[in-house]
Amino acid sequence: MAALRLALARIEGRSDGGVQAASMERARLFSLGAADVDAFLGGGLSRASLHEVLAPRGADWSAASGFALALALRAAAGRPVLWARQDFLEAEAGRLNGVGLAEFGVDPAVFSLVLGRDAQAVLRAAVDAARCRSLGAAMIEISGCPRALDLTATLRLARAAERSGVTLFLLRIRVGEATRAPPSAAVSRWRAHAQNSRPLFANAPGAPNFSVTLLRHRGGAADRSWRLEWQRDRGFLREIAEARNAPLSGLVPAFPGDGAAVSATPRRRAG
Template sequence: MHAINAWRGDASPRAKTLAALRLALAKIEARREGGFRAASLERSERFSLGAAEVDAALGGGLKRAGLHEVLAPRGGDWSAAAGFGLALALRAAPGRPLLWARQDFLDGETGRLNGVGLAEFGADPAGLSLVRGRDAEAVLRAGVEAARCKGLGAALIEIFGAPRALDLTATLRLARLAESSGVTLFLLRICAGEATRAPPSAAVSRWRARPQNSRALLANAPGAPRFFVTLLRHRGGAADCSWRLEWQRDRGFFRETAETYNAALSGSVPAFPADGAVAFPPGWRRAG
């Protein structure tokens, strides 16, 4: 995992960090010319999630050259939003370089990205560039640079709350750059309870993600990551639909998990609380 240090308020460090980012992206672009070019030309306009019901609701999948939003309504939901966004990025750009831009204070609030954890999730840490910015403006600048790099497969742009810099104009710029370059962009937002009142955006789709309990493996080992996701908006398609999805790391796709619940219960079974003291049923454990 290649990390680029956060730039600060004064011009010199900011310029150096931006130059370092552009150099890293230039190297990725050079690799594309040397080996990624054929793969990029073969990519279709849409990418599926792998879960038949979800893909059908999406009309076959999500737009690849576009901007998508994943919202965490609470701080405790961040891991689910980040995991779901990363899984989408892996679906959109399998085997291709990724970039993750985030505000630096989130390392202390939600935890640092971990190379071992990324590998366990199915991502190649060596193919991920991490950029830390002091504020939303810095992260958005990194996102703009990433959106221009045709050598990237996808980029995740992580923002806390609803800063003034993240307005409709900013998302429209990102969306247009994604359409031009073919890079898939994922805007990860921790909305602190305001997910349903998120401001207007040019994103093709908007999702809300919450953690779901995984089913433990043998010896009580952690099971596959699970998410309770709601499609809040999808341009020209379905909206206000919810699914429980499990990320199949080894196969690289999602599958629906409704069949793993008690068959006597209806399809509207609520998710177990992720941030409270609960008595999990036998064989269940919290997944993060």
């Protein structure tokens, strides 16, 4: 926690004196970039809120992480992003790779990683991050449905986000199909599955793809699925029509890390 507070202090120190005013002036919604999805959401997702992304299986970790990170980058709009995760996921799901993050479009200068020994430690870090007005977004990665991550914990996160203007993304691993997701104060809840990328010239791996389903959206319609592609150079998601797909043979992880989240034939990084 001491290291986290030092990192947050440095982030605050890099910001100008008008952070609070700037946070209040941020657009209420952020778009994903895919016109059909944004229209279905009523213009986009809300900032200063808590959103959830579920990975039903371990094999979907890369897709859920990539989709949540894409949303965080959209919400942050160039401001610092913090990722808090349980430390055992470094070995089990894969260690975050600096080169892979950069290829995904993450600026290392505005990215911070925090590791917690358990869900409770990660949640404490997340609450501290949610109170840091200089952050643009924070990702909170937790495996399963630990007791510490109950409705009260998500309410605490949601209220902190509303007060500070920071947009939070709760990434739940192995939750969403076989395991029923518990009640939550999240404004939206998504489920993500791994998806093959579309090949580039000479059958090279293309941009990261995600198959996502909107399970819940407060105040709006839900239960709708899309296949989305992350356009790193443009910094937005776009919808991919199924009829246009020409998938590569074999599974290509949607998000690069050190240590495969799925068992697949080694290929060039898709980011």
